[in-house]
Amino acid sequence: MDILTQASRLEALGNPTRLAIYRALVRAGHAGTPVGKLQEAIGIPASTLSHHLSKLCACGLAGQTREGTVLRCRAHYDVMDQLVGFLVAECCVDAAAACASEECDSPACG
DSSP states (O other), rough: OHHHHHHHHHHHOOOOOOHHHHHHHHHHOOEEHHHHHHHHHHHOOHHHHHHHHHHHHHSSSSEEEEEEEEEEEEEOOOHOOOOOOOHHTTTTGGGHEEEEEEEEOOOGGG
């Protein structure tokens, strides 16, 4: 995985408003949620939501589809899984002895 791509995703999630938006999208499930409902849930102006959604979409964490007059937003779960995998991929690699001795309780060491 490209470290610059993952860094841009982490940067996008580093903003508290974007993190709240992303968590709401994750909670919505694979069906996603209409942008209006998302705006109500987060409680921010439409223009602010649009700005933050564009950042999440640009880095691949989310996407939008138009369904008639409704703009539906979805989390891209495969991208989320890649990001989490990237973060734990090398867990305890340099501390193999610690993992072997059960000092590490990370699932990645399992």
